[in-house]
Amino acid sequence: GQQVMQIPQYQHVQEGEDFTTYCNSSTTLSNIQWYKQRPGGHPVFLIQLVKSGEVKKQKRLTFQFGEAKKNSSLHITATQTTDVGTYFCAGPGSNDYKLSFGAGTTVTVRA
């Protein structure tokens, strides 16, 4: 079945620095979604990418969908303590209504 791989699993970042988390699929995706889960919380939808090569920005977050629609990245600039949490990418499975989640990237920030 379709699998979504995500790296790195952990990212410890100095406040103010940038970092990127990557997501790769074994199959072409119709779309890819990103979610953020704060410690002790539940996943919250961030964004959905649909088009090949699509780039979307949300303030300091930049999301990119690869040309082949098999990979995606999330880049955060000038990391802040509010960015702490786990970021998951998710892609539809063989049946589009089911999402397969990546392992997540857990971000911690040192002031």
Added chain:
Amino acid sequence: GAVVSQHPSWVICKSGTSVKIECRSLDFQATTMFWYRQFPKQSLMLMATSNEGSKATYEQGVEKDKFLINHASLTLSTLTVTSAHPEDSSFYICSARDVTGGLSEKLFFGSGTQLSVL
């Protein structure tokens, strides 16, 4: 955005008892809801797809007699962990899609239920 309410937030029970978790879509109708399980520091693992008015679809390796799902209305799905054992202790999260106004595949999650079985 759409709101999904999950109850209870946490539950502690004795081994052998059953626990029911409710998931409600508050401002939209959800013909399909999803139940996930999450272990500490791990990703979300889809357990089953709950379909309103029909049987749930379980993922491979998930015991349907252990995790009973009922989706009796367009706004409520329940997950019952039957004869719970310590290994069932986990964080259970439900989610639903709001397709009102057009196709949307993004999920709205409930706040989750932390189950601890003693």
